[in-house]
Amino acid sequence: MNLFSLIGDFSTFFFRSLFISWKIRTTKWRILEQVYYIGIGSLPIIIIIAIFTGLVSIVQTSYQLIGTVPRYILGTTLGRMVMIELGPILTALMVSGRCASSMAAEIGTMRVTEQIDALEIMAIDPYRFLNLPRIIGIFIALPILTVISEFVALICGAVYAHYFLNVPFSVFNYGLTHYFYAKDFFGGLVKSLFFALVIAASGCYFGFKVKGGAKEVGKATTYAVVTASILILVLDFLVALVIFG
Amino acid sequence: MIEVKNVSKKFDSLIVLDNVSFNVGDARLIVILGPSGTGKTVLLKAILGLMSVDSGEVLFDGKSIQAIDESEIYEIRKNIGFVFQSTALFDSMNVLDNIALPIIEHTSASTSEVKDKVTQILEIIGMSGKEKLYPRSLSGGMKRLVAVGRALALDPKYLFYDEPTTGLDPIMRDRVVKLIIDLKKNHAKSGIVVTHDLDTAKAVGDEIYMLKRGKISKLKQIRKEVYNG
Numbered sequence: 179m180n181l182f183s184l185i186g187d188f189s190t191f192f193f194r195s196l197f198i199s200w201k202i203r204t205t206k207w208r209i210l211e212q213v214y215y216i217g218i219g220s221l222p223i224i225i226i227i228a229i230f231t232g233l234v235s236i237v238q239t240s241y242q243l244i245g246t247v248p249r250y251i252l253g254t255t256l257g258r259m260v261m262i263e264l265g266p267i268l269t270a271l272m273v274s275g276r277c278a279s280s281m282a283a284e285i286g287t288m289r290v291t292e293q294i295d296a297l298e299i300m301a302i303d304p305y306r307f308l309n310l311p312r313i314i315g316i317f318i319a320l321p322i323l324t325v326i327s328e329f330v331a332l333i334c335g336a337v338y339a340h341y342f343l344n345v346p347f348s349v350f351n352y353g354l355t356h357y358f359y360a361k362d363f364f365g366g367l368v369k370s371l372f373f374a375l376v377i378a379a380s381g382c383y384f385g386f387k388v389k390g391g392a393k394e395v396g397k398a399t400t401y402a403v404v405t406a407s408i409l410i411l412v413l414d415f416l417v418a419l420v421i422f423g
Numbered sequence: 424m425i426e427v428k429n430v431s432k433k434f435d436s437l438i439v440l441d442n443v444s445f446n447v448g449d450a451r452l453i454v455i456l457g458p459s460g461t462g463k464t465v466l467l468k469a470i471l472g473l474m475s476v477d478s479g480e481v482l483f484d485g486k487s488i489q490a491i492d493e494s495e496i497y498e499i500r501k502n503i504g505f506v507f508q509s510t511a512l513f514d515s516m517n518v519l520d521n522i523a524l525p526i527i528e529h530t531s532a533s534t535s536e537v538k539d540k541v542t543q544i545l546e547i548i549g550m551s552g553k554e555k556l557y558p559r560s561l562s563g564g565m566k567r568l569v570a571v572g573r574a575l576a577l578d579p580k581y582l583f584y585d586e587p588t589t590g591l592d593p594i595m596r597d598r599v600v601k602l603i604i605d606l607k608k609n610h611a612k613s614g615i616v617v618t619h620d621l622d623t624a625k626a627v628g629d630e631i632y633m634l635k636r637g638k639i640s641k642l643k644q645i646r647k648e649v650y651n652g
Contacts, residue, residue: 201528204527291509292507292509293512293513295468295511296505296507298473298500299471299503299505300500300524300525300576301498301501301525301529302524302528303497
């Protein structure tokens with residue numbers, strides 16, 4: 179399959195999964211299940227990543243700026259950096275590693291063990307049953323995770339700045355809030371919505387297309403994570419271009 | 424009534440089905456007999472519209488499955504239960520949820536009605552009290568019975584069995600065979616049994632066809648007192 183037909187197939191698959199009868203009476207529980215799995219399940223890893231994102235960012239920022247600019251700029255720089263870029267992208271990459279792989283593995287295993295055929299024979303649309311809840315679930319969970327991640331990173335940055343860089347909370351907070359633009363925060367969230375779609379689409383697509391056995395399921399999980407990660411970076415650039423360019 | 428008319432299918436140069444024709448009448452079980460790898464499962468999947476055919480057509484009560492859209496195929500499939508050779512049970516769901524899934528998806532039954540229906544099905548397949556077990560803790564034979572139970576969930580007119588007794592010990596095989604006969608006699612389930620096991624074919628088949636090198640031919644009726652007691 180060449181690149182263009184792959185893109186066509188991928189897009190068709192995505193729209194086929196989303197633009198169908200949602201049958202909300204039965205699908206809502208499966209969506210909630212996915213929100214729980216993706217949201218609550220990813221929370222510990224996201225918090226750990228956010229803690230170190232905040233700490234590394236403040237250390238690097240202070241190394242480059244302290245002594246050349248007023249100290250409140252630390253709060254400004256960290257805030258914008260985390261909200262525009264680091265929060266959305268690191269959260270998305272982490273969730274991609276955790277969820278795109280598990281989606282591909284679960285759906286791929288269902289494919290090779292004929293469970294997807296069983297759904298079709300029971301007149302249950304597998305696109306609605308398997309893909310739709312995952313797409314909607316991550317669409318809800320990822321922005322929430324991103325906000326939590328940004329909050330944790332900023333708190334950690336502020337605490338480090340207070341105790342190790344002699345930047346009081348009030349000064350840090352001044353820098354953070356004085357130069358706060360809603361566009362930065364919401365721009366980051368818009369990015370996370372796009373990232374959510376590509377993570378779910380990659381996981382479901384490569385799982386669905388598995389043919390063969392365990393080896394192919396393994397390959398599908400790798401393709402899913404690699405594709406999702408690349409698409410996240412491409413979309414990061416494109417969305418940044420549109421919103422901040 | 425299911426009518427299979429001149430169905431042909433080939434993979435590259437390998438002819439798997441060559442002008443295959445037969446009918447499945449009401450309360451009749453048709454057995455497709457043949458060695459492994461002759462295309463019996465392909466035939467079942469082609470009949471269900473899961474696999475396209477190169478020529479010919481399959482009619483369900485006069486409606487050609489090749490000439491209708493996906494939503495109509497889904498409507499037809501609600502009248503068909505399929506028992507996979509691999510059972511294809513959902514491993515993330517317990518027995519109750521596996522059997523309940525089609526009922527929840529296709530009816531507006533309340534939770535208690537669904538439970539009652541599942542309990543009733545478990546009684547029919549002889550698996551009462553096993554609702555909470557997951558497929559991983561069931562033996563191969565028990566999984567096969569649950570797969571039959573799931574196929575019965577929507578009370579379909581037709582049941583298709585793909586190698587229902589393959590790999591089972593003799594006791595479990597007899598149990599599955601008796602269940603298939605019971606479903607036909609007492610619950611009026613017509614259908615197709617695909618197998619390479621001659622004993623199963625003799626026991627359950629009203630008509631037996633042999634599929635070999637893509638060609639299908641009808642065998643003469645075989646006595647089946649052994650399993651009818």
